Each structure stands twice: as structure tokens, then as C-alpha cells.
Amino acid sequence: MSDVQDLLRTSPLTGVLLTLVGYRIGLEVKRWSGNHPLAQPVLIAVLVIGPLLWLLDLDYEEYLNGGAIIAFFLGPATVALAVPLYRQAHHLRELLVPMLVALPIGTLVSVVSGMVLVRALGGDRALELTMAPKSATTPIAIQITDQVGGIPSLVAAFTIAAGIIGAICAPAVMDLLGIRDRRARGLAMGAVSHGVGTSRSLHDNPTEGAFSGLSMGLTALATSLVVPLVVHFLR
Amino acid sequence: MLNGIMWLLVFQFVGELLARGLDLPVPGPVIGMLLLFIALQVRRPPEQAGVLRGSDRLLRHLQLLFVPPAVGVITYGAVLREDWLPITGGLLLSWLAGLAVTGLLVTLMLRLRNRGAGPVGEQPS
Incomplete structure (x- = not known):
């Protein structure tokens, strides 16, 4: 194996650089398209990085040598969601009861409908268990799936897909459904599309962004409590 | 910083x-x-x-x-091809159900509380 190949495979530089370049191209495409909802930087980055990995003959594990360094910052970024929430704290008191009712119910609906639909459409038990926590943010969904016996690395793909769907079409769907209140829109976004959806909400409107971030955190909590229960009853 | x-x-x-x-x-x-x-x-x-x-x-x-976990999708090509129907169906419909239930419930509860107190929240721009 050549030295160059060796460097590509083992150095974290490869994964970090590919991620930054893919994301940068994603931002450019977003700008060129005049902020078209389909032009989500994370989606474009995957479409850029996937073929590049194939061309360079690198597998996902090798990419993650560097990719994990970027993904590490998901932790502090989750903590950082306290800041937009702090700026919107004056909305919080009025929303306390609606939130504490709607988020657990929304979570229950996500989990149960995901499992029932996978079963009805011919998926096996492992797939059903993997679909269950898909509304929680990626690292938490992975933990939950592992705990109930699904496929942890596949759930990452499901949660990211749920996030990207939300970033692309949640605002239009909520317009259609007549969900106009900024706080309700944020809470709904965070409940089904976690951080990826929250990033769209933060760009759309500060109130939506703050409530989406809060909703994402509470939904992660609710999902970790609801999934084991539902899995127990839905055999 | x-x-x-x-x-x-x-x-x-x-x-x-x-x-x-x-x-x-x-x-x-x-x-x-x-x-x-x-x-x-x-x-x-x-x-x-x-x-x-x-x-x-x-x-x-x-x-x-989210880019690094998203790139992980490439390792699941075979599963995604084989089980595309339960995966896309389950994902899309339950995503929609969760979004609609959460958003409409919050809207409804805000409306009940503010009944007679004028319009709720702002309009989308």
C-alpha cells in the first residue's frame, strides 16, 4: 500500500477535511439555490462525501477516524441549545402545560405508529425495534435501540432521515395543517426532527428555533422512557 | 469563544x-x-x-x-434496498403523525387558554 493511501486511511485529517468540504459545498448550494428547502447542507454533504469515499476506496470506519471529531461537538451543541431558550424564556410559563401534555403524547404516537407501520408493511422485529426511537436525537436513539435490541447503526440513518425530512418539508406541512403559532411550530419540529430540524427552525425564526431545541431535549427524554414500555406491550 | x-x-x-x-x-x-x-x-x-x-x-x-452520522447511510445500501417499503413507509407516515399530533395539540391548548383573548401567536412570514 502506498504512503498516500496509508495516510488517507489512518489520518483523522481525511474525515475532518471531507466533512468540512462536503458541508461547505452544501452551504454554497444552499446559497445558489436561494435557500431552497431541498438544499439542506447535511443532505448535500452526504451526496458529496459518499461518492468521494467510494472513489478514494475508503470505508465508513476509516472516514469516522476524523468524522468522530466533528460529531463530538454534537454534545456541547446540545448544551448550547439552552441559549436560544434563555432568550425566549418569557414564552415558557404559558407553554408549560401544553408542552407537558403534547410532547409525551406526540412521542407515544411517533413510537407506536413507527412500529405498527413497519410491521404492517412487512418489516421484521429488528427493523420494528430500530424504527421505534427514530424521533429522538441521533446519539440518544442509538443508546435506546441498543437497549431494546434493534440495530444501533441503522437507527442513525433513520433519525438523520427524519431530521432531513423535517428540515425540508415540516414548515410547509405545518402551513397546510394550520399550525401557525411560532411556539407550536417549534415544539412540533423538535418532537419529530431533533437537531437537524432545529437548525432549519433557528434559521427561520428565533422563537421557533428555541422551542424546537427545547422540544428536542424533552422528546429525547420522553422517547427513552416510552420506547422500552411500548416494546414491552407491543409484541 | x-x-x-x-x-x-x-x-x-x-x-x-x-x-x-x-x-x-x-x-x-x-x-x-x-x-x-x-x-x-x-x-x-x-x-x-x-x-x-x-x-x-x-x-x-x-x-x-450531523454530517458524520448521516454519511453512515452508505453502509446500509443492501438493507435499504431490501426493506425499502417498511422503512420509507414507517418513517414518513409516523413522522407525519408525530408532527401533526404535537403541533395541533399545542395549537388547540393555546387556543382554549386564550379563548376570547385575541389571535394566538404570530402569522408565519
């Missing part, structure tokens, strides 16, 4: 410690978020404080941080 990132990591670390130590089902960073929120409410730092500026910068590129 440096100060901001440091404080975020401190709150994450305390969150992780609490989650492990008390065996909570809640993820550490979410506890960290709630702790930071409480700290901000108590201290009320000025807008130029490091933790506020650092957070804003990190959140501006939130989608960047």
Missing part, C-alpha cells in the same frame, strides 16, 4: 456525571442543557458573554455536526 466552548463542555460533563451517577434515563447533554438554562436564568449574563457568543457560533453550523 474559547471560554464559551469550555463552559459548554463543563455543563455537558456535569450532565454526563449526573446521568451516570444517578442512573437517569436522560442523556447527559440534555441534562447539561437544562443546567445551563437554569444558570443563565440566575446569572443573566450580558449579550457579549463568552458562553452566549460561543453557543450562537456553534448552533449556526449545527447541521455540520
